[in-house]
Amino acid sequence: MSRTTKNRRKDPSRREFLKAAATVGGLGVGAAMVGPAPVIWAQNIKNVTLRHVGNSYSAITDIGQQASKDLGFKVQMQIAGSDALINRAVTQPGSVDILDMDHWAYKLVVPRGVLQGIPLSKFKWWDQVVPIFTKGTTLQGAPLSRQGVLPYTIQYLEKPESIRFAGGPTDVISIVPDIYNADTLGYRPDLIERPHHWRELLDAKYAGKTAIVAIPSIGIMDAAMAIESRGDFKYKDKGNMTKEEIDRTVAILKQLKARRQFRAFWNSFDESVNLMASGEVVLQSMWSPAVTAVRAKQIACGYPLLAEGYRAWASGLGVMRHVKGVKLDAAHEYLNWYLSGWQGGFIAKQGYYSSVPDTAKKFLTPDEWGYWYEGKPATAPITDPFGTVMAKSGEVREGGSLWDRMGHVACWNTVMDNNNYMVQQWISFLSA
Amino acid sequence: MRLPGGAPPYLQAAPLALILLLFFGVPLLLVVVVSFWTFDLYGFHPALSLENYRQLLTATSTYKVYLATVMLALIVWAIALVLAFVVSYFMAFHVRSFGWQVGLLLICTVPFWTSDIIRMISWIPLLGVHGILNQTLLKLGLVREPLKFLLFSPFAVVVAYVNLFTLFMIVPIFNSMARIDRALLEAARDSGAAGWRIIAEIVVPLTKTGIALGSIFVLTLVMGDFYVVAEMSGGQMASVVSAMSNQISLLQYPPAAASAVVLLIIVTLMVAGILRVVDVRKELTG
Numbered sequence: 001m002s003r004t005t006k007n008r009r010k011d012p013s014r015r016e017f018l019k020a021a022a023t024v025g026g027l028g029v030g031a032a033m034v035g036p037a038p039v040i041w042a043q044n045i046k047n048v049t050l051r052h053v054g055n056s057y058s059a060i061t062d063i064g065q066q067a068s069k070d071l072g073f074k075v076q077m078q079i080a081g082s083d084a085l086i087n088r089a090v091t092q093p094g095s096v097d098i099l100d101m102d103h104w105a106y107k108l109v110v111p112r113g114v115l116q117g118i119p120l121s122k123f124k125w126w127d128q129v130v131p132i133f134t135k136g137t138t139l140q141g142a143p144l145s146r147q148g149v150l151p152y153t154i155q156y157l158e159k160p161e162s163i164r165f166a167g168g169p170t171d172v173i174s175i176v177p178d179i180y181n182a183d184t185l186g187y188r189p190d191l192i193e194r195p196h197h198w199r200e201l202l203d204a205k206y207a208g209k210t211a212i213v214a215i216p217s218i219g220i221m222d223a224a225m226a227i228e229s230r231g232d233f234k235y236k237d238k239g240n241m242t243k244e245e246i247d248r249t250v251a252i253l254k255q256l257k258a259r260r261q262f263r264a265f266w267n268s269f270d271e272s273v274n275l276m277a278s279g280e281v282v283l284q285s286m287w288s289p290a291v292t293a294v295r296a297k298q299i300a301c302g303y304p305l306l307a308e309g310y311r312a313w314a315s316g317l318g319v320m321r322h323v324k325g326v327k328l329d330a331a332h333e334y335l336n337w338y339l340s341g342w343q344g345g346f347i348a349k350q351g352y353y354s355s356v357p358d359t360a361k362k363f364l365t366p367d368e369w370g371y372w373y374e375g376k377p378a379t380a381p382i383t384d385p386f387g388t389v390m391a392k393s394g395e396v397r398e399g400g401s402l403w404d405r406m407g408h409v410a411c412w413n414t415v416m417d418n419n420n421y422m423v424q425q426w427i428s429f430l431s432a
Numbered sequence: 433m434r435l436p437g438g439a440p441p442y443l444q445a446a447p448l449a450l451i452l453l454l455f456f457g458v459p460l461l462l463v464v465v466v467s468f469w470t471f472d473l474y475g476f477h478p479a480l481s482l483e484n485y486r487q488l489l490t491a492t493s494t495y496k497v498y499l500a501t502v503m504l505a506l507i508v509w510a511i512a513l514v515l516a517f518v519v520s521y522f523m524a525f526h527v528r529s530f531g532w533q534v535g536l537l538l539i540c541t542v543p544f545w546t547s548d549i550i551r552m553i554s555w556i557p558l559l560g561v562h563g564i565l566n567q568t569l570l571k572l573g574l575v576r577e578p579l580k581f582l583l584f585s586p587f588a589v590v591v592a593y594v595n596l597f598t599l600f601m602i603v604p605i606f607n608s609m610a611r612i613d614r615a616l617l618e619a620a621r622d623s624g625a626a627g628w629r630i631i632a633e634i635v636v637p638l639t640k641t642g643i644a645l646g647s648i649f650v651l652t653l654v655m656g657d658f659y660v661v662a663e664m665s666g667g668q669m670a671s672v673v674s675a676m677s678n679q680i681s682l683l684q685y686p687p688a689a690a691s692a693v694v695l696l697i698i699v700t701l702m703v704a705g706i707l708r709v710v711d712v713r714k715e716l717t718g
Contacts (some may be wrong), residue, residue, distance in 0.1 A: 086682070087681070087683065090683055108683055111474045111475075112474065208580060211666075214667035262668070264666025266666070267663065270549075271663075278556060278560055279562055280556075420487070428492065428496055430669055430674070431493070
């Protein structure tokens with residue numbers, strides 16, 4: 001908290017200054033009195049266009065439009081699939097200003113030197129960011145699972161130009177964390193009973209009716225959650241398996257495939273929605289907005305807390321290294337706007353959490369806040385960001401409150417050290 | 433001004449040659465060069481290392497996936513060939529009006545009027561467990577349980593490939609057939625040849641070029657695909673390119689380049705094999 005007030009005093013609120021300068025500049029006559037420099041700056045910042053490039057679930061046009069309206073310069077949202085995103089950031093860094101990716105992908109991109117760290121003096125919300133990112137702990141200070149890539153481990157840099165992550169907290173962050181959630185299995189409550197363990201994914205009674213995500217690094221972790229839950233063996237780190245662990249996992253998967261346990265391995269969000277909605281599958285790996293999308297079709301879809309916990313993910317915004325001068329000021333303004341609440345309120349209705357819940361709260365009704373963040377029963381119908389009814393009055397969000405979920409994280413989305421070997425084995429499993 | 437003798441043909445060929453060199457030759461050369469590089473978290477490092485090839489060629493998964501992809505390509509090729517031959521034969525010899533021929537060819541292109549994603553998703557309501565086909569079979573009492581192999585299976589992959597790629601076989605075969613002199617067929621019939629003999633001894637030999645060109649299209653398209661196979665198998669099969677695309681998605685260009693070079697060599701050998709059997713150039717100009 002002290003940091004916010006300190007920053008405000010030290011940096012006599014650039015935004016207010018900008019607004020004033022813009023007004024004065026706009027009047028034209030007053031310009032001469034203020035002096036030319038700030039006018040030019042104000043004019044320049046109005047001409048800035050920031051290209052925000054991210055995944056479809058986070059780089060949403062409405063957010064860009066609202067930002068442009070609130071900030072006075074233009075924010076252009078561009079969508080790219082996560083593969084395209086990571087490649088574009090590294091091979092054509094000049095085509096992106098604000099990068100918006102899954103947190104583990106920064107583990108690959110930061111070392112390429114295409115990003116610049118964000119000094120905490122430029123980011124005013126840091127002391128209100130949830131401790132998942134700032135300290136790697138829950139709100140109560142309990143350490144979070146370090147299986148996979150714990151966001152905290154890629155959070156800090158020594159200097160803005162560093163390409164290695166710092167060991168602990170510093171004054172420079174690599175990215176501004178924005179959204180996160182915990183994933184579990186989705187199921188059809190009208191067709192099967194509520195699952196309580198990950199191992200039910202492998203249960204013979206659901207043979208031919210389950211699915212796993214086909215993205216190897218995530219799919220193998222979901223499989224590992226189920227295998228560990230069944231008691232086959234224990235992994236040292238499900239998010240960074242040894243070659244032997246990979247071999248054992250793939251051998252088990254091959255047996256399951258021979259028994260036709262899995263109906264499909266889905267590649268995209270839409271496929272997972274179709275599989276579930278059509279009833280081809282009754283229990284599968286799923287992402288929260290996909291559950292939302294199934295429910296929007298008036299088809300029941302559950303997303304329960306399982307005894308072994310969740311597989312969590314996070315995503316964040318990075319500033320590309322080529323961004324300089326007035327554009328860099330605009331980029332920092334944009335990051336501060338991003339976590340000032342509007343985006344957090346918008347994205348909450350998609351089932352995602354904001355890294356600064358306090359500001360998001362201001363953009364939600366008490367009922368919405370209670371439903372999405374606190375796990376309380378809805379007192380009125382709950383809608384998604386686009387107005388479709390998601391939950392009726394009296395319904396409770398499965399999994400409970402923010403900390404009920406984030407306090408039960410078993411592992412984080414990841415990129416493994418043995419990734420090549422893992423992918424080779426995964427493909428041999430697919431062609432088995 | 434007079435150009436020295438022999439120059440005009442070269443000038444005519446120059447624009448295409450230049451484009452091919454710049455946008456095909458140079459990138460291809462780069463892929464070959466990068467396939468010998470090493471890489472780590474911080475970037476790619478120019479080197480002359482065989483490590484990428486060693487890892488690729490010593491993995492049993494490589495051979496399995498090549499075998500699976502080649503098998504798939506051959507099955508699709510055989511089905512597409514039979515279908516395309518029949519369709520082309522009908523259009524070339526039974527449809528007399530040129531307008532109708534063009535119209536029917538256009539109908540063959542209908543599957544290409546929508547995007548890949550829509551084409552793939554549309555199979556679910558047709559072939560799925562709750563799809564039209566299964567519901568009809570159930571209602572007619574022909575099956576007791578929905579047939580699961582119709583979707584998300586090797587069967588579904590073959591259906592989708594045939595649906596997508598038969599056109600590439602039809603067009604060249606039809607083109608070859610359309611150029612067959614009708615008098616030849618009449619002469620054969622007058623000499624007492626039966627229908628199947630006319631096909632075997634006149635139509636097939638004179639359609640060889642079309643068959644060869646169509647085969648090249650179909651085989652290379654299947655060998656280079658990773659999207660259709662992933663979608664239609666429900667992610668339960670992989671093709672040669674699947675591994676490559678995964679490596680690229682994690683910035684591992686050097687091993688992906690090595691896979692690309694190996695695939696290129698194998699596909700080139702396949703094409704060379706076809707061209708050895710049929711001299712496409714001679715037939716085209718002849």
